[in-house]
Every structure is written in C-alpha cells, then in structure tokens.
Amino acid sequence: MGKLTVEIKDHEYEVHIGREAYSLFATDYAALLDSADRIGILADENVAELHLPLLQEALRKNGRDILVKTVPAGESCKSPAVYVECQSFLLQNNFTRNSLLIAFGGGACGDLTGFVAATFMRGIRYVQCPTTILAHDSAVGGKTAINMPEGKNMVGSFHQPSGVIFQTELFETLPPREIRSGMAELLKHAFISDKDWTDALLSNPSFSKPSVEWLATELLKGIDVKARIVAEDEFEHSTRKFLNFGHTFGHAVEAVCGFGGLSHGECVMIGMAYSLILSEEQDGSIDAEVTKRFIQFALSNGYTFQPVHEHSFEQFLQYMEKDKKASFGKLNFVLLNEVGKPYVTEVTREHCEFAFDRLREKTEGEPIR
Ligand SMILES: NC(=O)c1ccc[n+]([C@@H]2O[C@H](COP(=O)([O-])OP(=O)(O)OC[C@H]3O[C@@H](n4cnc5c(N)ncnc54)[C@H](O)[C@@H]3O)[C@@H](O)[C@H]2O)c1
Ligand SMILES: [Zn+2]
Known part of the structure; x- marks a missing residue:
C-alpha cells in the first residue's frame, strides 16, 4: 500500500x-x-x-x-x-x-x-x-x-x-468521463513538476483506461507534488498558484458550458492547451511541438476542444475577468518556462485573444463526439 x-x-x-x-x-x-x-x-x-x-x-x-x-x-x-x-x-x-x-x-x-x-x-x-x-x-x-x-x-x-x-x-x-477528468489533473501535476514524468504519461497507451495498480503509484506521485506545494504555501500566497495551471481558461470553459456538459478535468485539458500556447509566446518558452503533441494526445484519448469552436473569445473573457485569480482587471496565468518549470505572469487581453485564435486553428477539424 x-x-x-x-x-x-x-x-x-x-x-x-x-x-x-x-x-x-x-x-x-x-x-x-x-x-x-x-x-x-x-x-x-x-x-x-x-x-x-x-x-x-x-x-x-x-x-x-x-x-x-x-x-x-x-x-x-x-x-x-x-x-x-x-x-x-x-x-x-x-x-x-x-x-x-x-x-x-x-x-x-x-x-x-x-x-x-x-x-x-x-x-x-x-x-x-x-x-x-x-x-x-x-x-x-x-x-x-x-x-x-x-x-x-x-x-x-x-x-x-x-x-x-x-x-x-x-x-x-468510475465512468469514462470521470476517468478523463481525474487523469487531466494528474497530467497537470506532471506538467508543473517533471518533464520525464510528463513524457511518460503522454506516451502511455493506457492513459484513458488505467489499471488500478498503475493508478496507485501514479496518483501517489501526483499527491506528492500537491503535498509539497501545499506544505510550502498553505494559503495560496505564492507557489500554490502553480496548481492552477490550465485553470484560468479551464474555469471559463466550465462556466461558459454551464457546468454539466463536460467534467472539470476535461475543461482543464482545454485550459492546459491554451496555457501551452500562451507559454509559446513568451521568450525562450514552450516549443510549438509540445503543444501539438499535447493536442493530439488529448484528442486520441477522448478529450474535446469543441467549446472553443462553439463560443466566442468574449464569452470566455467575461468569465476569466471574474476569476478569483484575476486581480485589478489583469489576467493572471500559470505558464511554463519549460515542461516542469511553472511561473505566474500577467497576460494582456490582446495576447489572450491571439492565443484563443491559435487554439482554434490548432484544433480545427477535430472529430465531433
Ligand atoms: N478542494 C480542492 O482543493 C479541490 C481541488 C479540485 C477540485 N475540487 C472540487 O472537486 C469537485 C469535483 O470532484 P470529482 O471530479 O471527484 O467529481 P464529483 O465528486 O462531482 O463526482 C463525479 C461523479 O462521479 C460519481 N462517482 C464518484 N465516485 C465514484 C465511483 N467510485 N464510481 C462511480 N461513480 C462515482 C459521483 O456520484 C458523481 O456523479 C468539484 O466540486 C471541484 O470544485 C476541489
Ligand atoms: Zn482542478
């Protein structure tokens, strides 16, 4: 055990x-x-x-x-x-x-x-x-x-x-949707902490049908990431914010889709793709290949990006601006310097809109489930 x-x-x-x-x-x-x-x-x-x-x-x-x-x-x-x-x-x-x-x-x-x-x-x-x-x-x-x-x-x-x-x-x-939801958060813990672990998850053919034995060890790794961050910053003044990787946009997707259509983690998966694109735009940051691989991985594991094609940027922006993590009208995001190296930064509305359009381009033509 x-x-x-x-x-x-x-x-x-x-x-x-x-x-x-x-x-x-x-x-x-x-x-x-x-x-x-x-x-x-x-x-x-x-x-x-x-x-x-x-x-x-x-x-x-x-x-x-x-x-x-x-x-x-x-x-x-x-x-x-x-x-x-x-x-x-x-x-x-x-x-x-x-x-x-x-x-x-x-x-x-x-x-x-x-x-x-x-x-x-x-x-x-x-x-x-x-x-x-x-x-x-x-x-x-x-x-x-x-x-x-x-x-x-x-x-x-x-x-x-x-x-x-x-x-x-x-x-x-657990129904498949709830498995997808939880696995997205596991992937989040990998993305904010460890490149090799992230690679291993992205190459795992059983990601959407994990065995109970495999889960026991993998979830413990995820819990370890969370526990270490929480021990450092119980009340979310600093590093605990890293746990929000994929969540600023993910929460907006949840809100726009009316809490119910997609599970929390499925929305966070969309949010992580969005954050990777924002990270690409920052100096010396994530390579476009990482985003491409991530999106392909998501699609082949049953995740969808349909909400970004069905709703306008303004609809998502309205919720991002209401997000608890937005302070004084600025939009805060957790981005990656590289896989495993998160940081928090402010992003302008223009950059947000640009990244949204890029996300649409990169996920165009995906099969509708
Ligand atoms: N406190 C925190 O730090 C924190 C962090 C992340 C998420 N959350 C919260 O967690 C909630 C989401 O939790 P969740 O994704 O676990 O979903 P959930 O608790 O809403 O459960 C989802 C569905 O799965 C069913 N279910 C649960 N266990 C099952 C099982 N073993 N077999 C079959 N069905 C089962 C439930 O009945 C429910 O219908 C949100 O409210 C979110 O805000 C809190
Ligand atoms: Zn979450």
Whole structure:
C-alpha cells in the first residue's frame, strides 16, 4: 500500500492508497475512531449505492455505531441547502466538538464534508475517503467550499483532514468521463513538476483506461507534488498558484458550458492547451511541438476542444475577468518556462485573444463526439 505524509505547519496527516485500504480503520486509525464520541459518514448517493457496505464493513470491525447521511451525487451536494441539512443532521444526532466525520465520495462530497467539518461547532475532525481519480487533487491540501448562486466555491475555508484513505478498487466503477477528468489533473501535476514524468504519461497507451495498480503509484506521485506545494504555501500566497495551471481558461470553459456538459478535468485539458500556447509566446518558452503533441494526445484519448469552436473569445473573457485569480482587471496565468518549470505572469487581453485564435486553428477539424 502506498503512503505519504503531508506536513503542514501545525498539522501532519497521512495519505494511503491501495487495495483494501479501509482495513486501516481497524489498525492505524483505530485510535482516532476511539477518540470520537460520534462518527458520521457523509456519502455521495451514487457512491453509497455502489460501495457503502464496503466502508461500513471496515468500520464495523471497530465496533462503533456509525451514522450515515447520503447527499446528492456530485456537484449538486455543494449547495447551501445541503450544507444546512448536514449541520442539522449533526445537531439532531447530538454530534459534539469531539465527533468525527468521514467524507465518502468524489471531490464534491469531500469539499462539502470538509466545509461542514470546518464550521460545525467551529471545527471538528474529518477523514477523507475519496472515490474518484480527481480527488487525488482535491482531498489533499485542506481547501473546502460550497457553491453559491453567484459562483462556484465562493464560500469555504481551509481545514486539513486527519487522514486520507483511497481504496483503489472503487475506481473500477468510475465512468469514462470521470476517468478523463481525474487523469487531466494528474497530467497537470506532471506538467508543473517533471518533464520525464510528463513524457511518460503522454506516451502511455493506457492513459484513458488505467489499471488500478498503475493508478496507485501514479496518483501517489501526483499527491506528492500537491503535498509539497501545499506544505510550502498553505494559503495560496505564492507557489500554490502553480496548481492552477490550465485553470484560468479551464474555469471559463466550465462556466461558459454551464457546468454539466463536460467534467472539470476535461475543461482543464482545454485550459492546459491554451496555457501551452500562451507559454509559446513568451521568450525562450514552450516549443510549438509540445503543444501539438499535447493536442493530439488529448484528442486520441477522448478529450474535446469543441467549446472553443462553439463560443466566442468574449464569452470566455467575461468569465476569466471574474476569476478569483484575476486581480485589478489583469489576467493572471500559470505558464511554463519549460515542461516542469511553472511561473505566474500577467497576460494582456490582446495576447489572450491571439492565443484563443491559435487554439482554434490548432484544433480545427477535430472529430465531433
Ligand atoms: N478542494 C480542492 O482543493 C479541490 C481541488 C479540485 C477540485 N475540487 C472540487 O472537486 C469537485 C469535483 O470532484 P470529482 O471530479 O471527484 O467529481 P464529483 O465528486 O462531482 O463526482 C463525479 C461523479 O462521479 C460519481 N462517482 C464518484 N465516485 C465514484 C465511483 N467510485 N464510481 C462511480 N461513480 C462515482 C459521483 O456520484 C458523481 O456523479 C468539484 O466540486 C471541484 O470544485 C476541489
Ligand atoms: Zn482542478
């Protein structure tokens, strides 16, 4: 079983990844469970339907009564209404400051549970049991949030978990779109940290159908990149921004397409192509061949660039300007000096538009899925 320690100033925790990882509840995590007066699982309803007995069985070995609240699947659980329901659920079941929550689902359920835990009685402990590939990114680092009618992730806090446990068999039920989503974030971690690893991923014929064993080692590498950056910059003042590679444009694609058509990572894939083109324009930066290879790789692995052909630059710009990372009207991007070497820079509107036109040219004539 893979294991890694996240070291944040006042808070250290472990990430475990492998088959039958939930058996750790009876060993490494037994003391944590014992120290809680109440334990509750907040479970994504799809994940609960598929896998809840597995988690309950592992927890039962500890002999504790565990309460379960299922929440709507995916992004729809990150709403103020569901957040309030969860808080009421805890209050009605006599949870206290010494209780423990377990997040059981993808990044959405993890974000919701983290924020519920961060704010219930001014903060209680929680464990992440993530069930998607993408969650190798979201479950580590302590960012939690829910959405508002005005925008995504607008209300949240930093609250680190007590542990993160991935039982990799659960990935076997992921639909192809969710696999593509998570794999895009893995590729992002490679692009911002390591040229050889990026090359290896771009040459991997099983990228869109990864085996569970391969995932365990690769996701640990991705988690390591994230954990090291977060340890250096917990509150996103400096290097943590590198994790936003592909996200300024990617978030705009998500917003323009109305959150739902494409998964988060599929939008980030488009955003990474856009950032590579912007990087090409900077001195001594990315070679056009890198972008070309990336776009071909994306297309042959089932990703699409259709949104940039269906919407105007102005539509994307409007959202990029609203992005939390845009300050005082300037557009900030994470670009690459070379693969593995990210930096943050401001880009003018004109450059942004030029890169958009180039992205259209480079992805013209792609098959419509
Ligand atoms: N906190 C952070 O640092 C951070 C970082 C990145 C993303 N996020 C957040 O993560 C969320 C996206 O997370 P996600 O991509 O994991 O998707 P998700 O949680 O929205 O889940 C996607 C879909 O997959 C289903 N699912 C989950 N696990 C499954 C399994 N094992 N088998 C079958 N179906 C399964 C869910 O029911 C849902 O329908 C977004 O809300 C995003 O804002 C947070
Ligand atoms: Zn992301």
